[in-house]
Amino acid sequence: xxxxxxxxxxxxxxxxxxxxxxxxxxRLEVSPxxxxxxxxxxxxxxxxxxxxxxxxxxxxxxxxxxxxxxxxLATVGCEELGLVAAEQAGVALHRMVKVDQPPRSSWGAVLxxxxxxxxxxxxxxxxxxxxxxxxxxxxxxxxxxxxxxxAGGVWPEVPDLVLxxxxxxxxxxxxxxxxxxxxxxxxxxxxxxxxxxxxVPLWLPGPTGGPEAIEPDAHAGADIDQLVSxxxxxPPVALPQAG
Amino acid sequence: MDQAVRSAVVWCPDWPIVAFGRxxxxxxxxxxxxxxxxxxxxxxxHGVARGxxxxxAQGRCPHLEVLERDLRLEARAFESVAASIDExxxxxxxVRPGMILFPTRxxxxxxxxxxxxxxRCVALVGRVLDGLGSPRVGxxxxxxxxxxAARGAAPGGVRVVEPEASAAFLAPFSIHTLDRPxxxxxxxxxxxxxxxxxxxxxxxxxxxxxxxxxxLAHRLASGLDERPPAVADPPPEMEVVVxxxxxxxxxxxxxxxxxxxxxxxxxxxEDRGATCTRIVVSAQTEHGEDLTRCWRHEGSLTAAAVADxxxxxxxxxxxxxxxxxxxxxxxxxxxxxxxxxAGTGRQLGFWGGRAEAAERVARxxxxxxxxxxxxxxxxxxxxxGRSPHEQVVAVRADTVDLDREHIDAAARPGSWPxxxxxxxxxxxxxxxxxxxxxxxxxxxxGVDGRSLLSNRPACxxxxxxxxxxxxxxxxxxxxxxxxxDPDRHRRRARxxxxxxxxxxxxxxxxxxxxxxxxxxx
Numbered sequence: 049x050x051x052x053x054x055x056x057x058x059x060x061x062x063x064x065x066x067x068x069x070x071x072x073x074x075r076l077e078v079s080p081x082x083x084x085x086x087x088x089x090x091x092x093x094x095x096x097x098x099x100x101x102x103x104x105x106x107x108x109x110x111x112x113x114x115x116x117x118x119x120x121l122a123t124v125g126c127e128e129l130g131l132v133a134a135e136q137a138g139v140a141l142h143r144m145v146k147v148d149q150p151p152r153s154s155w156g157a158v159l160x161x162x163x164x165x166x167x168x169x170x171x172x173x174x175x176x177x178x179x180x181x182x183x184x185x186x187x188x189x190x191x192x193x194x195x196x197x198x199a200g201g202v203w204p205e206v207p208d209l210v211l212x213x214x215x216x217x218x219x220x221x222x223x224x225x226x227x228x229x230x231x232x233x234x235x236x237x238x239x240x241x242x243x244x245x246x247x248v249p250l251w252l253p254g255p256t257g258g259p260e261a262i263e264p265d266a267h268a269g270a271d272i273d274q275l276v277s278x279x280x281x282x283p284p285v286a287l288p289q290a291g
Numbered sequence: 292m293d294q295a296v297r298s299a300v301v302w303c304p305d306w307p308i309v310a311f312g313r314x315x316x317x318x319x320x321x322x323x324x325x326x327x328x329x330x331x332x333x334x335x336x337h338g339v340a341r342g343x344x345x346x347x348a349q350g351r352c353p354h355l356e357v358l359e360r361d362l363r364l365e366a367r368a369f370e371s372v373a374a375s376i377d378e379x380x381x382x383x384x385x386v387r388p389g390m391i392l393f394p395t396r397x398x399x400x401x402x403x404x405x406x407x408x409x410x411r412c413v414a415l416v417g418r419v420l421d422g423l424g425s426p427r428v429g430x431x432x433x434x435x436x437x438x439x440a441a442r443g444a445a446p447g448g449v450r451v452v453e454p455e456a457s458a459a460f461l462a463p464f465s466i467h468t469l470d471r472p473x474x475x476x477x478x479x480x481x482x483x484x485x486x487x488x489x490x491x492x493x494x495x496x497x498x499x500x501x502x503x504x505x506x507l508a509h510r511l512a513s514g515l516d517e518r519p520p521a522v523a524d525p526p527p528e529m530e531v532v533v534x535x536x537x538x539x540x541x542x543x544x545x546x547x548x549x550x551x552x553x554x555x556x557x558x559x560x561e562d563r564g565a566t567c568t569r570i571v572v573s574a575q576t577e578h579g580e581d582l583t584r585c586w587r588h589e590g591s592l593t594a595a596a597v598a599d600x601x602x603x604x605x606x607x608x609x610x611x612x613x614x615x616x617x618x619x620x621x622x623x624x625x626x627x628x629x630x631x632x633a634g635t636g637r638q639l640g641f642w643g644g645r646a647e648a649a650e651r652v653a654r655x656x657x658x659x660x661x662x663x664x665x666x667x668x669x670x671x672x673x674x675x676g677r678s679p680h681e682q683v684v685a686v687r688a689d690t691v692d693l694d695r696e697h698i699d700a701a702a703r704p705g706s707w708p709x710x711x712x713x714x715x716x717x718x719x720x721x722x723x724x725x726x727x728x729x730x731x732x733x734x735x736x737g738v739d740g741r742s743l744l745s746n747r748p749a750c751x752x753x754x755x756x757x758x759x760x761x762x763x764x765x766x767x768x769x770x771x772x773x774x775x776d777p778d779r780h781r782r783r784a785r786x787x788x789x790x791x792x793x794x795x796x797x798x799x800x801x802x803x804x805x806x807x808x809x810x811x812x
Contacts, residue, residue, distance in 0.1 A: 135683060
């Protein structure tokens with residue numbers, strides 16, 4: 049080929065002029081609805097655990113932002129995940145791939161392969177991951193900058209961030225009439241480094257059908273009971289504090 | 292002035308059918324993506340032609356056997372045919388399963404002329420096919436003319452186009468034989484209906500108007516090869532090699548290796564701004580056997596195409612007929628480009644981009660499919676329906692194009708009458724969970740023929756768990772689907788229920804039994 053430039057020098061040049069990676073780019077941006085839950089977005093390379101009733105919806109809401117801005121989402125072992133709910137949560141379905149639950153022996157290999165191409169991996173499983181697999185996966189995710197979202201208690205170690213729904217309250221349904229319309233939840237956000245857990249209220253889903261933020265205003269961090277007392281209806285239901 | 296290489300083409304008609312081992316008189320059609328891609332003589336007799344839809348084909352011939360296309364099987368079965376030609380010449384290139392191309396200068400001189408050499412090919416291949424089909428051989432200047440000559444030969448026969456007569460031989464053929472629909476559509480509208488008329492145009496004019504692809508088509512129409520033959524061998528450092536330890540004995544292990552080699556090879560070619568039209572796959576076994584096969588492609592080979600061919604070839608060697616099978620596992624595998632041409636392909640974004648992300652995803656999907664099987668990876672596809680199970684379903688990832696923005700661009704089907712409004716449940720139980728519903732007097736709840744509940748539900752028990760009180764509920768909403776089809780008729784009534792723990796569920800009653808179909812997780 050009569051090309052005068054050596055390929056190595058081209059690679060060098062590309063590296064020199066490529067945009068530098070800013071700290072912001074080490075994060076995945078979440079949708080505005082989760083602005084109060086994850087004010088700094090998702091740290092690339094981290095493991096986020098989502099727990100409590102409504103964990104499925106919350107995991108989808110977390111994934112929606114990055115997927116909308118071009119990231120790909122893989123779900124592993126989430127056989128029961130509602131795809132219509134995913135779409136309503138704002139996940140662009142054309143950038144979503146669903147992988148069946150791998151057998152325990154190849155779970156690590158499958159996840160390691162997925163980390164290479166997917167920014168977000170949503171895992172759920174009937175069994176816990178082996179510690180060996182999870183350690184290897186974590187270092188690989190750090191290197192590649194992927195985020196693992198654990199929606200089913202798969203992760204055997206302490207995750208970087210835990211989002212737990214501690215209270216939920218559906219509205220729209222009466223005694224023999226109405227239809228489910230919206231749900232108000234309280235998310236407890238716990239970081240890894242001994243920070244005090246934050247309580248954030250959230251519509252999941254809200255009046256428009258997708259997740260929506262609730263402005264914390266004067267009630268910042270307050271209990272859901274006070275927050276919802278404004279609207280008439282049944283008293284909110286406190287959840288039993290079971291795992 | 293360049294001259295076309297005198298070439299022979301051995302063509303096994305209806306190869307997709309022959310590969311399945313079906314006799315030609317049996318009505319068989321092979322379909323891909325719901326279209327017939329090949330039909331046996333018996334099926335053609337009933338009017339089953341290429342391009343028909345599956346239903347149309349079955350309509351024309353009700354006892355038609357319809358088989359799904361299996362490229363791996365085709366390639367594997369073809370290896371023994373290619374191996375039989377090795378006796379005549381070492382320079383065999385597989386164009387696709389069912390067609391072989393090789394230059395004839397040496398073999399024709401050795402066997403006493405084109406005719407005699409071609410007869411010998413027919414005999415050799417006929418012996419391998421063993422009555423399942425009859426090969427046809429064409430000899431002409433240039434591969435394109437040779438392929439058309441093979442098409443024109445009688446079954447089990449030979450057609451030789453005299454040297455330097457290729458242009459005249461091609462002239463009366465339809466312009467559409469070029470198999471480039473975008474280009475030939477324009478040419479036909481311009482009144483150029485035959486290859487001869489197209490070849491009469493000045494090459495420079497065609498290049499100026501239709502670019503590189505037009506020039507290539509013009510060369511073919513004038514009886515030349517796609518490109519002048521390369522004068523130098525490709526540099527040896529272009530070869531990509533992998534040592535296999537432990538030796539490779541199963542083809543599923545090979546799939547991954549093939550993919551890696553293909554990526555490396557294409558990476559090296561890309562660095563030079565080149566692509567290749569022929570690749571040579573070679574392997575060595577533990578016992579020192581050397582296996583080599585050349586694959587040719589009319590356009591330029593993409594990474595996926597190279598990987599496919601490497602996998603097919605390994606499949607052919609490892610699972611082929613027992614005579615040709617190597618006696619031990621493969622220890623070394625290499626792929627080298629045989630014919631390097633300047634790349635005219637598409638340019639990716641300078642920093643990569645969305646297309647690159649999709650390509651990477653496609654690669655990883657192929658890898659995970661290699662680990663878990665092809666059914667294990669799915670992508671969502673929008674369908675119509677009344678229940679959340681039906682509205683969006685998961686389909687096998689390799690049946691769709693992964694970079695398909697259109698799934699969301701497509702007009703969303705309006706919600707079907709009878710579908711539940713509001714948020715969809717995030718958790719669909721598979722299989723659905725049995726549930727008991729009881730009224731305040733602890734009597735179980737029933738639904739009558741007019742879809743009315745026997746009493747208001749007061750508590751429920753999911754899958755044999757503890758009884759929990761019901762705080763809110765609404766329904767039942769009846770659903771009577773496919774009442775015209777006795778086999779698929781379903782009659783259900785749905786209920787939304789919020790229990791004392793705040794959990795909302797979608798409960799259905801069908802044939803008098805209650806089920807939790809989904810949870811609003």
